[in-house]
Amino acid sequence: MSNQQKLHEHILCLSQSDDWEHARSEWRLYQIYHSETSLTCPCGQYPINEICVIVNQFTNVTTEVGNVCVNNFLQIASNDLFKSVRYVREDAGRSFNVAMIEYAHQQRFINDWEYKFYNDIRRKRALTGRQKEKKIQVNEKILKCITR
Known part of the structure; x- marks a missing residue:
């Protein structure tokens, strides 16, 4: 399973929608932080230090995702x-x-x-x-x- 597929699966499990395009639009950037210890993104990428906490606007569930995934797949602007x-x-x-x-x-x-x-x-x-x-x-x- 590719990293992109792993991320899609992770986000879909936490979303109301079962459709990726709709599910990803449910999420908003909540916080960012730089981790002094290396973490693993839900996509499987290791190490990551630039962490985005995203929140589902319908369920209020939060999850932590790497900055690259947030920009590339969820299309939430955190890179700036x-x-x-x-x-x-x-x-x-x-x-x-x-x-x-x-x-x-x-x-x-x-x-x-x-x-x-x-x-x-x-x-x-x-x-x-x-x-x-x-x-x-x-x-x-x-x-x-x-x-x-």
Whole structure:
């Protein structure tokens, strides 16, 4: 059985619909995280570290799936979030993309003030010392929240 077939079987078992096209439309991205230990995707892929928790909007069942499967087969956009995480993980002085800041605010990883601050300084090249310090602090806070 192929990895794609394994994933289809896993998702169909947790879905209301028995049809793949309908079943996959039942699922939404709930959370993302970076696992410090390698996990196995329901498709059988090992190792994976970029994990997406998806929720079925009809049954409220959740399952964890690798980022690649979520993007390729379920067609839920999580790749931009993980790309931004990888970018900032390399250098805490870099900026998260808009999608990641929105996600962090929605998940309450950052408060309203931090959200507004980050959006104000995100595209600036020259930050004051205090702005740079606060930006790194917010970056580290977000990274800590998505690491398990």
